[in-house]
Amino acid sequence: MSEFWRQKTKEKAKEVAGIFACLIALALSVLALDRLLPPDMARYQTLSQEVLDSKGRPLRIYLAGDGTYRLPVTAGEVDPRYLAMLIAFEDKRFYAHGGVDTLALGRATLQMISNGRVVSGASTLTMQTARLLEPRPRTLRAKLIEMARAWQLERRYAKDEILSIYLTLAPFGGNIEGVRAASNHFYGTPPSGLTLGKAALLVALPQAPSSLRPDRYPARARQARDKVIDRVAAALGLPEDEIALAKREDIAYAPHDNPFVAPHFADYAIAQMPNSQVLHTTLDGDLQTHVQNLARAAASKPGESAAALVIDNRTRQILAWVGSADFRDFSSAGQVDMVTAVRSPGSTLKPAIYGFAFERGIAHPATLVLDAPTQFGDYAPSNFMDRHYGEVTLGAALRQSLNVPAVAVLNELGPVSVSQGLIRAGVDLDFGGAEAEPGLAFALGGVGTTLADLVALYAALADDGAVAEPVWAAGGEAVKGDPLFSARTRWYLTQVLTAVPPPSSLVPDRYRQNASGIAFKTGTSYGFRDAWAIGYNGDVTIGVWVGRPDGTPSPGQFGANTAAPFLFAIFDRLPKRPAGLGPRPDNALPMVPDALPIGLRHLGNKDLQVALDQKAPPPRITFPLNDTDVLLPPEGRPLRLKAEGGARPYTWVVDGKPLARDDAYQTADWRPRGLGFSDVTVIDANGAKATVSIRVVGE
Numbered sequence: 001m002s003e004f005w006r007q008k009t010k011e012k013a014k015e016v017a018g019i020f021a022c023l024i025a026l027a028l029s030v031l032a033l034d035r036l037l038p039p040d041m042a043r044y045q046t047l048s049q050e051v052l053d054s055k056g057r058p059l060r061i062y063l064a065g066d067g068t069y070r071l072p073v074t075a076g077e078v079d080p081r082y083l084a085m086l087i088a089f090e091d092k093r094f095y096a097h098g099g100v101d102t103l104a105l106g107r108a109t110l111q112m113i114s115n116g117r118v119v120s121g122a123s124t125l126t127m128q129t130a131r132l133l134e135p136r137p138r139t140l141r142a143k144l145i146e147m148a149r150a151w152q153l154e155r156r157y158a159k160d161e162i163l164s165i166y167l168t169l170a171p172f173g174g175n176i177e178g179v180r181a182a183s184n185h186f187y188g189t190p191p192s193g194l195t196l197g198k199a200a201l202l203v204a205l206p207q208a209p210s211s212l213r214p215d216r217y218p219a220r221a222r223q224a225r226d227k228v229i230d231r232v233a234a235a236l237g238l239p240e241d242e243i244a245l246a247k248r249e250d251i252a253y254a255p256h257d258n259p260f261v262a263p264h265f266a267d268y269a270i271a272q273m274p275n276s277q278v279l280h281t282t283l284d285g286d287l288q289t290h291v292q293n294l295a296r297a298a299a300s301k302p303g304e305s306a307a308a309l310v311i312d313n314r315t316r317q318i319l320a321w322v323g324s325a326d327f328r329d330f331s332s333a334g335q336v337d338m339v340t341a342v343r344s345p346g347s348t349l350k351p352a353i354y355g356f357a358f359e360r361g362i363a364h365p366a367t368l369v370l371d372a373p374t375q376f377g378d379y380a381p382s383n384f385m386d387r388h389y390g391e392v393t394l395g396a397a398l399r400q401s402l403n404v405p406a407v408a409v410l411n412e413l414g415p416v417s418v419s420q421g422l423i424r425a426g427v428d429l430d431f432g433g434a435e436a437e438p439g440l441a442f443a444l445g446g447v448g449t450t451l452a453d454l455v456a457l458y459a460a461l462a463d464d465g466a467v468a469e470p471v472w473a474a475g476g477e478a479v480k481g482d483p484l485f486s487a488r489t490r491w492y493l494t495q496v497l498t499a500v501p502p503p504s505s506l507v508p509d510r511y512r513q514n515a516s517g518i519a520f521k522t523g524t525s526y527g528f529r530d531a532w533a534i535g536y537n538g539d540v541t542i543g544v545w546v547g548r549p550d551g552t553p554s555p556g557q558f559g560a561n562t563a564a565p566f567l568f569a570i571f572d573r574l575p576k577r578p579a580g581l582g583p584r585p586d587n588a589l590p591m592v593p594d595a596l597p598i599g600l601r602h603l604g605n606k607d608l609q610v611a612l613d614q615k616a617p618p619p620r621i622t623f624p625l626n627d628t629d630v631l632l633p634p635e636g637r638p639l640r641l642k643a644e645g646g647a648r649p650y651t652w653v654v655d656g657k658p659l660a661r662d663d664a665y666q667t668a669d670w671r672p673r674g675l676g677f678s679d680v681t682v683i684d685a686n687g688a689k690a691t692v693s694i695r696v697v698g699e
Contacts, residue, residue, distance in 0.1 A: 053285035060266035082199035099150030132169035188256035197249030264323025282317035299325035307338035316478035333549035346523025365395035455543035462536035517578030522559030533563035538577035599687020619646030626692035638669035646684030
């Protein structure tokens, strides 16, 4: 080979190598740009949040962050014929091209050149998806960007995934985006079972959603729908009779509002999991609707509202949550959630006060107490209507919600001890400030709490004695602490509360669906501001509130005549199941005063003091002393409790829980669980007792 040709060959090789190098560099640049500038998926990821009931039905759908109703949907969740129509109408070669249909692009270009105008488009479904992800003005530059983005989408996603993005973002007019939101809005059905005519309209609408709205421009919408049917008929092999039937479908529609069931509960759920797109809850949608209707009826006066909470006793799952009579009623502050609002509970905490007395062995439902005008220091409570009944049992006092006996019991226990016991169990109480301490008015509603906390407390009475925060999320489990009350105390309280007569406004028991078996307590706050009724049967615990959210009085409306009928109306919607008394506990004492130990016959041991005639002095706690601070011992070491006097053996009780007993000595070892207030009680063999209140402090 001559030198000339050798030189030419070298030059040609260099030229080819340079071209390959440029192509490689271009390819690497494209790949680098693809990595550096990926498609912006933010709109696809900005979705409406959905709150669903226990059966998967929507309770409430929220606007997405950009103000649209945009619900996710996959290609597999829509009617197959709708998908076939969409592809046949918009992009016949969708499954064949790589994002840009070069054949369609060439055809559209030649038609535009020969006709001087755009005759047909070349935008593929992938390109339309790119435009929906990143909306831009319709310019040549925007079209080139769409092509590049379409290529990127095809590299990253399968065809059905691209379809799913399109189906979620396609515009249907106003703030409705995505075929699922559109199908719900226009037809009130999911997009999985569309008729031919409805499917064709949903294919046509994204072409010009504003000018094809069937509610405003029915003639245009009909024409666009029929055009879709005619164009895809041959490709889909549609029979003539089905085509004719589809074209006869009424184009008009009545817009279906987005679901708006349990709005307060939905807000609560969203607040718990603000970043979740779909929240599956425990709520029973059918029961919720019934209770909501009953709440509207219960709020009978202008400015009034009503609230209710229903939870399952065993699982503590929320079954219904009505925060107000009407969420949209501004005259009654309907957007204020009275399930979580802090209010005075009236007498609804009385069962807990009596329960502490029963639990600590200082009283019994048959214990007698004097119901008469009484001065407790500088506090002089009075009964409703200023009526007193003389000597009554504590059970009768609780059933009749007498105030003086309740304050007498609380005075024996100590308001700090009772309130701390409830707080430790999980009941939130508001005394008006961090430094405020409860007084005897606590027994009559001198504290703030919520309907949710009251229902949680009564559910503990109905179940195993342990208070737990109600469960709202499907699959969630109740987190329980130590039982607040033993089986014996719960049995006592349930016996008393099931004997409370139902509201006098109801028809006679024999004609009622739920004639008996409901343990309940009513309450009225000071000045007729809040009417309460909390009750339980063997399945559920229900709490209701009626009043004015702004705190103004509703004279003449109290728990028994306002809230109790509302409570029983809800129970009448549920299966009849008597309150779970269960078998009588072995350690339950007889329910008559004369059968009780002498120390339990009267509150304060009046009979015991008379019987002993001061021959045997009652026991006295010598350590710790009353109203003193006691240093928390090092980990693992106990406090040695000491007493003298009385008749041995002693029974020691701290905060309602008995300690191990040594019959030979007058001491007991107690290991405090932590810092705070505690009540220490010693009971001798005759039933005489002594109690001191202490505070365990750190160094």
